[in-house]
Amino acid sequence: MSPSTARIRSPREGTHLLDYLRVLLKRLWLIVGFFILVVGIVAFASKRATRLYRAQAVININQPKIVMGSPDLASMVQAYEQTGLYYQTQYALLSQRSTVKEMVDLEFAKFSEWEEFQNLDPDAIVDRIVGAIEVSPRKQTTLVDVAIVCPDQRIVHEICNLLVKTFADLQARRRKTTLEDTLDSLEKKSLEYQQKVDQTEKEISILLERHGTDRETFLDEFGRKRTRLDEIEKRLDDSRVTLAQRRALYEEIAAGLDASQEGGLDALFKLDIVREDPRIVELENSISTKNRSLRELEAESLLEKNPRIVGLRKEIEELDVLLRHERAQILRRSRYDFEALEREAALYEDMAAKLREEFRALSTAKRQYDSLLDVAKRYSSEAERYSVAWDKLQTGKSGEIRPVTIVEEAVAAARPFKPDVRTNMLLAVVFGLLGGVALAFFLEYMDDTVKSKEELERITDIPLFGVIPNIATRHADTMKRDLYAHHEPKSTVSEAFRGIRTALSYSSQRQENRVYLLTSAGPREGKTTTAINIATVMAYSGTKTVLVDADLRRPRIHQSFGVDNSRGLTNVIVGDMKVEEVVRPCGLAGLEGLDLLTSGPIPPNPSELLGRERMVEILRELQRLYDRVLIDSPPLGAVTDAAVLGRIVDSVILVVHAGRTRRKLIERGLEQLAQINVDVSGIVLNNLRIGRRRYYPGYYHYYYYYSTYYGPSDGKKGRSKDAKSPQGPG
Numbered sequence: 001m002s003p004s005t006a007r008i009r010s011p012r013e014g015t016h017l018l019d020y021l022r023v024l025l026k027r028l029w030l031i032v033g034f035f036i037l038v039v040g041i042v043a044f045a046s047k048r049a050t051r052l053y054r055a056q057a058v059i060n061i062n063q064p065k066i067v068m069g070s071p072d073l074a075s076m077v078q079a080y081e082q083t084g085l086y087y088q089t090q091y092a093l094l095s096q097r098s099t100v101k102e103m104v105d106l107e108f109a110k111f112s113e114w115e116e117f118q119n120l121d122p123d124a125i126v127d128r129i130v131g132a133i134e135v136s137p138r139k140q141t142t143l144v145d146v147a148i149v150c151p152d153q154r155i156v157h158e159i160c161n162l163l164v165k166t167f168a169d170l171q172a173r174r175r176k177t178t179l180e181d182t183l184d185s186l187e188k189k190s191l192e193y194q195q196k197v198d199q200t201e202k203e204i205s206i207l208l209e210r211h212g213t214d215r216e217t218f219l220d221e222f223g224r225k226r227t228r229l230d231e232i233e234k235r236l237d238d239s240r241v242t243l244a245q246r247r248a249l250y251e252e253i254a255a256g257l258d259a260s261q262e263g264g265l266d267a268l269f270k271l272d273i274v275r276e277d278p279r280i281v282e283l284e285n286s287i288s289t290k291n292r293s294l295r296e297l298e299a300e301s302l303l304e305k306n307p308r309i310v311g312l313r314k315e316i317e318e319l320d321v322l323l324r325h326e327r328a329q330i331l332r333r334s335r336y337d338f339e340a341l342e343r344e345a346a347l348y349e350d351m352a353a354k355l356r357e358e359f360r361a362l363s364t365a366k367r368q369y370d371s372l373l374d375v376a377k378r379y380s381s382e383a384e385r386y387s388v389a390w391d392k393l394q395t396g397k398s399g400e401i402r403p404v405t406i407v408e409e410a411v412a413a414a415r416p417f418k419p420d421v422r423t424n425m426l427l428a429v430v431f432g433l434l435g436g437v438a439l440a441f442f443l444e445y446m447d448d449t450v451k452s453k454e455e456l457e458r459i460t461d462i463p464l465f466g467v468i469p470n471i472a473t474r475h476a477d478t479m480k481r482d483l484y485a486h487h488e489p490k491s492t493v494s495e496a497f498r499g500i501r502t503a504l505s506y507s508s509q510r511q512e513n514r515v516y517l518l519t520s521a522g523p524r525e526g527k528t529t530t531a532i533n534i535a536t537v538m539a540y541s542g543t544k545t546v547l548v549d550a551d552l553r554r555p556r557i558h559q560s561f562g563v564d565n566s567r568g569l570t571n572v573i574v575g576d577m578k579v580e581e582v583v584r585p586c587g588l589a590g591l592e593g594l595d596l597l598t599s600g601p602i603p604p605n606p607s608e609l610l611g612r613e614r615m616v617e618i619l620r621e622l623q624r625l626y627d628r629v630l631i632d633s634p635p636l637g638a639v640t641d642a643a644v645l646g647r648i649v650d651s652v653i654l655v656v657h658a659g660r661t662r663r664k665l666i667e668r669g670l671e672q673l674a675q676i677n678v679d680v681s682g683i684v685l686n687n688l689r690i691g692r693r694r695y696y697p698g699y700y701h702y703y704y705y706y707s708t709y710y711g712p713s714d715g716k717k718g719r720s721k722d723a724k725s726p727q728g729p730g
Contacts, residue, residue: 019454020441022452023440023441023444024437024440026444027440027443027444030436030439030440030443031433031436031437031439031440032436033436034432034435034436034439035429035432035433035436036432037432038428038431038432038435038436039425039428039429039432041428042424042425042427042428043425043428045419045424046419046421046424046425049418049419050151051151051416051418051419052149052150052151052416052417052418052419053149053150053151053152053153053156053413053416053417054134054147054148054149054156054413054417054418055147055148055156055157055159055160055410055411055412055413056145056146056147056160056410057145057146057147057160057161057163057164057406057408057409057410058143058144058145058146058406058407058408059143059144059146059164059167059168059404059405059406059407060142060143060144060404060405060406060407061087061090061142061144061403061404062142062402062403062404062405063086063142087137087142090144090171090403090404091135091137091144093167093171094133094135094144094146094163094167095130095133095135097126097130099163099166099167099170100126100129100130100133100163101122101123101126102166102170103129103162103163103166103167104122104125104126104129105122106166107162107166108122108125110162111125114152114155115152116150116151116152116155128150129148129159129163132148132149132150133146133147133148133163134146134147134148134149143407146160146163146164146167147160147410148160148163148410149417149418153412153413154412156410156412156413157409157410157411157412157413158410160410161409161410164404164406164409164410165406167404168402168403168404168405168406171402171403171404172402172403172404174403175402175403179393182393183390183393183394186386186387186389186390186393187386187390189382189386190383190386190387190390193379193380193382193383193386194379194383196375196379196383197376197379197380197383200372200375200376200379201376203372204369204372204373204376207365207368207369207372208365208369210365211361211362211365218365218366218369221362222362222363222366225355225358225359225362226359228355229352229355229356229359232348232351232352232355233352235348236345236348236349236352239341239344239345239348240345242341279326280323280326283319283322283323283326284323286319287316287319287320287323290312290315290316290319291316293312294309294312294313294316297309297312448662448663448664449658449659449660449661449662449663450656450658450659450661450662450663450666450685451658451659452658452685452688453467453685453688455663456656456666456683456685459663459666459667460666460667460670460683462654462670462680462681462682462683463503463507463681463682463683464682464683464684464685465499465500465503465504465507465653465681465682465683465684466496466497466499466500466503466684466685467496467684467685467688468493468496468497468500468526468530468684468685468686468687468688469492469493469496469687469688469689470658470687470688470689471484471493471529471687481529482528482529482532482533482556482560483532483533483536483560483561483588484529484533485497485533485536485537485540486536486588486590486591489540493533494533494537497530497533497534497536497537498537498541500534500537500684501534501537501538501541503682504516504534504651504653504682507651507681507682514623514626514627514628514629514650515619515622515623515629515631515649515650515651516628516629516630516631516649516650516651516652516653516681517550517631517633517642517645517646517649517651517652517653518530518531518534518630518631518632518633518653518655518684519633519634519635519636519642519646519652519653519654519655520635520636520654520655520656520657520661521635521636521637521654521656521661521662521665521666521668521669522635522636522637522657522660522661522662522665523635523637524657524660525635525655525656525657525660525661525686526655526657526686526687527632527633527635527655527686528551528556528557528560528632529686530655530684530686531547531557531630531631531632532547532557532560532632534630535547535594535628535630536591536594538593538594538628538630539586539591539592539593539594540590540591542593543593543627543628544593544625544626544627544628545593545594545595545626545627545628545629545630546583546594546595546596546597546622546625546626546628546629546630547586547594547595547596547597547630547632548569548597548622548629548630548631548632549568549569549596549597549598549599549632550569550599550610550631550632550633550634550641550645551599551632551633551634551641552569552570552599552602552603552606552609552610552634552641553602553606553634553639553641554634555568555598555599555602556632557596557598557599557632558596558598558599561586561587561588561596562587563584563586563587563596563598565598565599565600565601566600566601567581567582567598567600568582568597568598568599568600568601569582569597569598569599569600569618570599570600570601570602570603570609571600571601572597572600572614572618573609573610573612573614573615573618574609574614575614579597579618579621579622579625582597582598582600583595583596583597583625584596584598595626597622606634606639606641607639607640607641607644610641610644610645611644615645615648616648619648619649631645631649633645636668636669636672636673637665637668637669643672643673643676643678646673646676646678647676647677647678651679651681651682652673652678652679652680652681653680653681653682653683653684654666654669654670654680654682654683654684655683655684655686656683656684656685656686657686657687658685658686658687658688658689659687659689660687
């Protein structure tokens with residue numbers, strides 16, 4: 001057998017506008033019921049609701065020229081103008097309990113005259129009114145709508161007018177009181193800071209007197225001291241640098257002079273300080289000249305005692321003594337100069353230490369002076385700021401206007417504010433319709449059962465052999481329901497089974513394709529009823545047919561035909577009996593061509609039993625004896641019996657119960673058969689509900705027409721019995 005080539009299609013494939021219309025018509029009762037329920041509830045609630053009346057007054061909250069409550073008026077004004085805190089505060093005060101209590105206390109006698117507030121204390125009256133206040137500021141304006149909502153139409157506007165009047169008077173009094181308190185506070189603050197300024201000035205004077213100076217000379221003296229200290233510090237640094245540079249030379253010269261008796265001066269004569277001295281350079285040049293003259297005379301071969309030679313040698317000796325003496329003097333002067341530098345540096349060190357001490361004391365005084373001066377300036381600035389604020393507040397006091405003015409007083413309410421019956425009913429109609437439609441589509445979305453031929457075609461491309469309308473005898477006994485084609489041969493249901501018979505005959509490509517297995521995706525989907533009725537119409541057509549009950553778990557064919565089930569298929573499989581011994585006629589008049597092979601005793605292992613090679617032999621033997629073999633098997637989703645039988649039959653027919661079989665269950669069943677290479681020849685859509693009140697385009701309208709044309713089975717006019725009461729099969 002070739003593998004199954006059936007494709008499982010996407011659920012969205014082929015969706016069109018008629019599907020949405022079908023959903024609406026199908027669940028029309030739900031939409032209408034939801035609409036009636038919503039409208040009824042709203043109408044009932046609106047009728048029973050207490051009538052509330054609303055009165056509204058309009059006030060203007062004037063923006064203050066100056067804002068009180070803090071001495072820092074400039075920052076307060078900026079904060080209020082930028083953030084709107086002032087207006088937000090006023091809105092809150094309008095509905096504040098304290099404002100309502102003020103109104104009730106002032107007008108308690110008037111409230112006591114009204115029937116609604118009689119025998120109530122002021123606190124109880126306040127509680128009722130506070131919850132009835134509505135404050136609504138108008139955008140981009142300083143106008144505010146103040147409303148009162150209450151059940152009494154006669155007094156609602158009077159309460160509203162009393163409230164806005166009380167609020168306006170209360171804010172005016174608060175404004176005046178706050179203004180006077182702020183002026184007093186500003187004056188006290190200004191005097192307080194001025195006293196702090198005077199006290200700081202006194203402390204500055206005491207500090208300067210302690211150092212023997214005054215404000216005019218203190219800073220000049222501090223500058224002179226600093227300049228003198230900087231000068232001495234610079235000279236001291238220069239002396240230290242010079243000493244550091246000459247210290248090594250001094251130590252070398254001192255060591256050489258101390259060792260002059262041992263010839264230690266010769267090494268010192270080579271120092272740059274000695275060699276580069278002008279006097280030394282002059283003496284060395286003279287000695288060099290005389291030595292050159294002496295060498296010239298000696299070159300003339302004059303005698304050693306020549307007066308000229310003796311004289312030159314004597315001059316050279318005298319110059320050498322003088323040179324040595326001058327060199328020693330240079331070294332001694334260098335030593336004395338370094339010692340003088342040391343004494344000068346020590347002097348600068350003493351002077352700097354003394355000046356540092358004096359400047360340290362003066363610096364401390366300077367820091368105290370600067371600190372006191374900063375405090376005095378800060379106190380003076382604060383005093384000036386409070387004084388300016390007092391002047392501004394005093395000046396603006398005369399130009400102040402009332403914080404709150406009444407623009408429009410409330411008038412008597414002409415009709416109830418709540419409930420708004422017209423609006424409520426309009427919303428109920430809209431919500432009822434939209435909600436009902438949404439609920440219908442939601443339930444349709446949640447319901448994934450196959451309910452029509454079109455939905456089945458969206459799942460798979462397996463051929464549809466036929467659609468069976470629902471049988472009218474759902475509450476009748478099993479025998480009458482299963483043998484419907486026998487009892488009602490002229491009904492539309494019987495004609496549907498004949499159409500399936502025709503489809504089966506055309507679907508057989510080969511003459512030997514005569515064994516059909518009927519199964520379903522799940523239990524209670526009408527496969528047994530379908531198998532019995534297909535076998536019935538086949539027998540009516542003259543085809544020799546055998547109906548095999550291979551449902552070895554819950555067999556039912558013997559019940560439908562009222563025959564004994566003590567022997568059957570299980571006896572043949574295990575080898576107890578032969579096929580000819582267990583096959584029996586159905587026993588119904590006109591159905592002589594239909595034989596039955598019931599299940600027989602229920603075995604403990606149905607799947608293993610049906611999978612034996614003996615089952616294949618039984619089917620071959622039945623093919624030899626009969627033209628058509630129909631096998632009723634268990635559902636695919638429950639057990640593997642149908643899958644086992646599917647591998648050994650010619651065709652597998654899947655029965656789908658309209659409105660009960662779930663889409664996923666069908667897909668899972670088809671995948672299960674495809675995995676074992678079992679080909680599904682076709683599908684039968686069972687128990688389709690058809691009625692004139694529902695819209696079924698095209699295909700299903702045929703059954704309406706056919707039922708009226710074909711006529712009832714008893715020869716009476718009108719539609720057949722099953723068309724009158726469309727109910728599901730058993």
